[in-house]
Amino acid sequence: MSDSPAIVHEADHHEHPAxxxxxxxxxxxxxxxxxxxxxxxxxxxxMFFGGLFTAYLIYRNWYYQAFVAGSHQLSILWGTLNTGVLxxxxxxxxxxxxxxxxxxxxxxxLSLVITFVLGLVFLGIKSIEYSEKIEKHHVxxxxxxxxxxxxxDSDEAAKAAGDKPLPLDVARHTEVYFSLYFAMTGxxxxxxxxxxxxxxxxxxxxQAGAYTTGHVTFVENFGLYWHFVDIIWIFLFPLLYLISRHx
Amino acid sequence: MSEHKEPEHQDEHEHHxxxxxxxxxxxxxLLIGTGLTVGASYLELGIFNPIVALAIAVIKATLVVxxxxxxxxxxxxxxxxxxxxxxxxxxxxxxTLADYISRAWGKW
Amino acid sequence: xxxxxxxxPDQSTARIPKVNYLTKENGxxxxxxxxxxxxxxxxxxxxxxxFFFIGGALAGLIRLELLTPxxxxxxxxxxxKVFTMHGVIMIFFFLVPSVPAxxxxxxxxxxxGAKDLALPKINLLSWYLYLAGGTLALxxxxxxxxxxxxxxxxxxxxxxxxxNVLTTGLAVFIAGFSSIFTGLNFxxxxxxxxxxxMTWFRLPLFVWAHYAxxxxxxxxxxxxxxxxxxxxxERTIGIGVFDPTKGxxxxxxxxxxxFYSHPxxxxxxxxxxxxxxxxxxxxxxxxxxxxxxxxxSSVAIAVFGFFVWAHHMFIMGISxxxxxxxxxxxxxxxxxxxxxxxxxxxxxxxxxxxxETPMLYSFGFMGxxxxxxxxxxxxxxxxxxxxxxxxxxxxxxxxxxxxxxxxMAFLAGxxxxxxxxxxxxxxxxxxQLAAVVTFIGFNFTFFPQFILGxxxxxxxxxxYPPEFQILNVFSTAGASILGVGYLLPVIYLVWSLKYGxxxxxxxxxxxxxxxxxxxxxxxENFVVTPIMDHEAYDYDWLxxxxxxxxxxxxx
Numbered sequence: 001m002s003d004s005p006a007i008v009h010e011a012d013h014h015e016h017p018a019x020x021x022x023x024x025x026x027x028x029x030x031x032x033x034x035x036x037x038x039x040x041x042x043x044x045x046x047m048f049f050g051g052l053f054t055a056y057l058i059y060r061n062w063y064y065q066a067f068v069a070g071s072h073q074l075s076i077l078w079g080t081l082n083t084g085v086l087x088x089x090x091x092x093x094x095x096x097x098x099x100x101x102x103x104x105x106x107x108x109x110l111s112l113v114i115t116f117v118l119g120l121v122f123l124g125i126k127s128i129e130y131s132e133k134i135e136k137h138h139v140x141x142x143x144x145x146x147x148x149x150x151x152x153d154s155d156e157a158a159k160a161a162g163d164k165p166l167p168l169d170v171a172r173h174t175e176v177y178f179s180l181y182f183a184m185t186g187x188x189x190x191x192x193x194x195x196x197x198x199x200x201x202x203x204x205x206x207q208a209g210a211y212t213t214g215h216v217t218f219v220e221n222f223g224l225y226w227h228f229v230d231i232i233w234i235f236l237f238p239l240l241y242l243i244s245r246h247x
Numbered sequence: 248m249s250e251h252k253e254p255e256h257q258d259e260h261e262h263h264x265x266x267x268x269x270x271x272x273x274x275x276x277l278l279i280g281t282g283l284t285v286g287a288s289y290l291e292l293g294i295f296n297p298i299v300a301l302a303i304a305v306i307k308a309t310l311v312v313x314x315x316x317x318x319x320x321x322x323x324x325x326x327x328x329x330x331x332x333x334x335x336x337x338x339x340x341x342x343t344l345a346d347y348i349s350r351a352w353g354k355w
Numbered sequence: 356x357x358x359x360x361x362x363x364p365d366q367s368t369a370r371i372p373k374v375n376y377l378t379k380e381n382g383x384x385x386x387x388x389x390x391x392x393x394x395x396x397x398x399x400x401x402x403x404x405x406f407f408f409i410g411g412a413l414a415g416l417i418r419l420e421l422l423t424p425x426x427x428x429x430x431x432x433x434x435x436k437v438f439t440m441h442g443v444i445m446i447f448f449f450l451v452p453s454v455p456a457x458x459x460x461x462x463x464x465x466x467x468g469a470k471d472l473a474l475p476k477i478n479l480l481s482w483y484l485y486l487a488g489g490t491l492a493l494x495x496x497x498x499x500x501x502x503x504x505x506x507x508x509x510x511x512x513x514x515x516x517x518x519n520v521l522t523t524g525l526a527v528f529i530a531g532f533s534s535i536f537t538g539l540n541f542x543x544x545x546x547x548x549x550x551x552x553m554t555w556f557r558l559p560l561f562v563w564a565h566y567a568x569x570x571x572x573x574x575x576x577x578x579x580x581x582x583x584x585x586x587x588x589e590r591t592i593g594i595g596v597f598d599p600t601k602g603x604x605x606x607x608x609x610x611x612x613x614f615y616s617h618p619x620x621x622x623x624x625x626x627x628x629x630x631x632x633x634x635x636x637x638x639x640x641x642x643x644x645x646x647x648x649x650x651x652s653s654v655a656i657a658v659f660g661f662f663v664w665a666h667h668m669f670i671m672g673i674s675x676x677x678x679x680x681x682x683x684x685x686x687x688x689x690x691x692x693x694x695x696x697x698x699x700x701x702x703x704x705x706x707x708x709x710x711e712t713p714m715l716y717s718f719g720f721m722g723x724x725x726x727x728x729x730x731x732x733x734x735x736x737x738x739x740x741x742x743x744x745x746x747x748x749x750x751x752x753x754x755x756x757x758x759x760x761x762x763m764a765f766l767a768g769x770x771x772x773x774x775x776x777x778x779x780x781x782x783x784x785x786x787q788l789a790a791v792v793t794f795i796g797f798n799f800t801f802f803p804q805f806i807l808g809x810x811x812x813x814x815x816x817x818x819y820p821p822e823f824q825i826l827n828v829f830s831t832a833g834a835s836i837l838g839v840g841y842l843l844p845v846i847y848l849v850w851s852l853k854y855g856x857x858x859x860x861x862x863x864x865x866x867x868x869x870x871x872x873x874x875x876x877x878x879e880n881f882v883v884t885p886i887m888d889h890e891a892y893d894y895d896w897l898x899x900x901x902x903x904x905x906x907x908x909x910x
Binding site: 324332338339342343345346349350 | 546570578606610664665675676
Binding site: 047 | 325
C-alpha cells in the first residue's frame with residue numbers, strides 16, 4: 001500500500017500515433033471519451049427538439065381539426081419520398097462507418113458521397129415543398145392566407161383530401177400548425193445543412209485516407225449525429241404529414 | 248500496479264464491427280415501416296391512429312438507435328445516457344401536459 | 356482566535372516555482388489560444404469578475420432609485436431596463452459560470468488526477484461563446500436595454516415591447532451554449548479521465564457537485580434555447596405559438612423557460628455546495644460526515660430539480676391540479692439540500708475548527724443558505740405563494756440563496772484555492788474583515804426585503820407606497836456596505852499577486868490531489884500520473900505523508 005500518489009512508474013508508450021492528444025493515456029481512452037461526448041451533445045439536441053415536440057403535442061390536441069386541414073396541405077408523395085431518402089442515407093452512413101472500421105478507403109468515400117447526395121436530395125425536395133407553401137401563402141405571419149381552409153374547393157390539395165370548409169376561428173388555428181411545421185422542419189433542415197457541410201469536409205479527408213488508418217472516431221461520431229437527424233425526421237413525418245389521411 | 252488506466256469497459260468500436268448484413272436488414276425494415284405508417288394513416292382507426300403512428304415511429308427510432316448507432320453493442324454508460332435523454336424528454340412532455348390536460352377537465 | 360492551520364514554507368527561502376502554468380508560455384496568443392484548463396479558468400475569472408461589477412453597478416442603481424417612494428431617479432421604463440439587465444447579467448454571465456467555469460475548470464482535472472479536461476478545445480470555445488454572449492449583452496445595454504425582466508415573459512416580450520428582446524435573447528442563447536459545453540466537458544472528464552484508483556466514491560465532493568450541475572447544464576439549457584428561438588420567431592415573423600389571438604398559449608413559453616430556469620438555480624448552487632464541502636472539511640480537520648449521503652444528495656437535487664419548475668407559475672394560470680403536483684414535488688426537492696446542511700453541521704461537530712477566511716464565508720453560507728432555503732419552502736407551498744409571489748419576499752428569497760449562499764461560496768472557494776492558483780496567500784486579516792463586512796452588509800440589504808414582501812411591496816416597481824420607505828432605506832444602506840465588502844477582495848487579491856506570502860503546495864494542509872502538487876501547478880498538472888490509494892478527506896493519510904515529506908514541486 002503506497003502512501004504517496006506520485007509513484008514513479010514508467011510511462012510506457014506502446015503506441016503514440018500522431019492523433020493521440022497528450023492529455024489522454026491511450027487511443028482507446030480518446031475514442032471512448034469523444035464518443036461519449038458526442039452522445040451527450042445528442043442529448044442536448046433531444047431536449048432542444050423536445051421543446052418543439054411539446055408545443056406540437058399541446059396544439060395538436062387543442063386544434064385537431066385545424067391540424068388535420070393543415071396537414072392535408074402537405075404532399076404525401078414528397079414526404080414519403082424524403083423519408084425514404086433520409087433512411088437510405090442513414091444506411092449509407094452506417095456503411096461508411098463500416099468501411100472506415102475495415103479500412104476500405106474507396107468504400108468510405110463512396111458511402112460518404114452517396115450520403116451527401118441523398119442529403120442534398122432531401123433538401124431539394126424540402127425546398128420544393130417550402131416554395132409551394134410560400135406560393136399558397138401558408139407561411140405564418142403577415143401574408144398568411146386562410147383561403148384554402150375557408151374554401152377548400154379552391155385548393156387542389158384540400159379538394160383531393162375531401163376537406164369541408166372550416167369555420168373562421170378553426171381556420172385561423174391552421175396558422176399554429178404551420179408555425180410548428182416551419183419551426184420543426186426548418187430546425188431539422190438547418191441541422192441537415194450543417195451535417196452536409198461537415199460531410200463535404202469529410203469526403204476530402206476520407207479521400208486523403210485520414211479515416212482508414214485506424215482512427216475512425218470522427219466518422220463514427222458524425223454518423224451518430226447523422227442518424228440522430230434521421231430519427232428526428234422519423235418522428236416529424238407521421239406527426240406532420242400523416243395526422244389523418246382517411247376520409 | 249503500474250499500468251495505465253484501462254477504460255472501465257471493453258472498447259467495442261475496434262472489436263465489434265457491425266456487419267453490413269445487419270445494416271441492410273434494418274434499412275429494409277425501416278422502409279417497410281415507412282410504408283406501413285403511410286398506409287395506416289389512410290385507415291380509420293379512431294383513437295388508435297396517432298397511437299399506431301407513434302408506435303411505428305418509436306420502433307423505427309429504436310432500430311436506428313440500437314443498430315445504426317451501435318447502442319446494442321455499446322457500454323452500459325452509453326445505454327444509460329440514451330435512457331437519461333429519453334427520460335428527461337418524457338418528463339418535459341408529460342409534466343407540461345399535466346397542466347394542459349387538467350385545465351379544463353373533459354374538454355381536452 | 357489565533358489558532359490557524361495555515362502552514363507556509365519559510366518565507367525567506369521560499370520561491371514561486373519557476374516553471375508553472377503561468378510562466379510556461381508567454382504572449383497574448385498563448386493565452387487566447389490556450390487549451391490549458393487552468394489558463395482558461397483564469398480567463399473566465401477575469402471575465403466574470405468584470406460582469407459581476409457591471410451587474411453590481413446596476414444593483415446599485417436599483418437601490419438608489421428605491422431610496423425614495425417616487426420614481427424620481429429614473430423613469431419607470433428605465434428602471435425596468437435596469438433590473439432586467441441586472442438579472443440577465445448576474446444570472447447568465449456571473450452566477451451560472453461562476454464556480455464551474457473558474458474553480459471547476461481549474462480544479463476538476465487536478466482533483467481526479469488528469470492532465471486536462473477531456474475536450475480542451477471545447478473548453479476554450481466555451482469561453483469565447485461566453486465572451487460573445489457577454490459582448491452582445493453589453494451592446495444591448497448600450498443601445499437601449501431591454502425591459503422584460505430577465506424572465507422574458509410572453510406576451511410582453513413577444514408583442515408589447517420595442518426594446519432589444521432579440522439581441523438579449525441571442526446573448527443568452529450563446530451564453531447557454533457556453534454553459535452546455537462546460538457541463539458536457541465535465542461529465543465526460545469525470546467519467547473517463549479519473550486516474551487509477553480514483554473510484555467514484557473517492558472523488559472529492561466538489562467533483563460530485565459539479566457532476567450533478569453538469570447534468571443539469573446539458574439537459575436543461577437546450578430547452579431555454581428553444582424557448583428563446585420561439586420568442587425570436589414570434590417577434591420577427593409572428594408565428595403565433597405564444598399569441599392568444601392566433602390560438603397560441605403564452606403560458607407555454609413559461610413552461611419551456613422555467614423547465615430550464617428552475618434547474619438553473621441548482622446549476623448555480625450545486626458547485627457552491629461543492630466548495631463548502633471542501634472548506635468545511637479542511638477547516639474542521641475532519642472528513643465530511645456522510646460522504647455518500649452528500650454525494651447522492653447532489654445527484655438527487657439534480658434529478659428532482661427537473662420536476663418542480665411550475666412552482667414559478669402558480670399564479671400564472673396553470674391548473675389547480677398542476678399547482679398541487681408541483682407544490683408537493685417542491686417539498687421533495689428541499690430534502691436533499693437539507694441533508695447537505697445537516698451533514699456539514701455534523702462534520703463541524705467535534706472537529707478542530709479554525710476561522711480562516713474561507714471558513715468565515717462557509718459559515719455565512721450555511722446560515723444564509725438555510726434561511727433562503729427555508730423561505731423557499733414557504734414559496735413552494737402554493738397557499739402562501741399566492742400572497743408572497745411577485746413581492747419582495749421572492750427577491751429576498753433568491754438573493755439569500757444566491758448571494759448569501761452562492762456568492763459567499765464562490766468567495767470561499769476563491770480564497771481557499773487562491774494559493775493553489777497563484778502560489779501566493781492573500782492577506783488574512785483584511786480578508787476576514789471583508790468577509791464580516793459582506794455578511795453584515797448582506798443581512799442589512801436583504802433581510803428587510805423579507806419584511807417588505809410580507810407587507811406587500813411588489814417587486815419590479817420603481818415607485819412604492821411611502822410606508823415602505825424606511826425598510827428600503829435600510830436595504831440601500833446595507834447595499835453600500837455590501838459593495839465595500841465585494842470591492843475589498845478585488846483590491847487585496849490583486850495586491851497579493853505581487854506581495855502575498857509564498858504559499859507552498861499545501862498551505863491549508865488539506866487532502867485532495869490538487870494540494871499534493873506545486874503551487875501554481877505545472878501545465879501538465881502531474882509529472883507522473885497519480886495513483887489514488889486512499890479515501891477522500893483522509894487526514895490520517897495526510898499525516899503519514901507529511902512524515903515522509905515527499906517533495907513534489909519543480910523549480
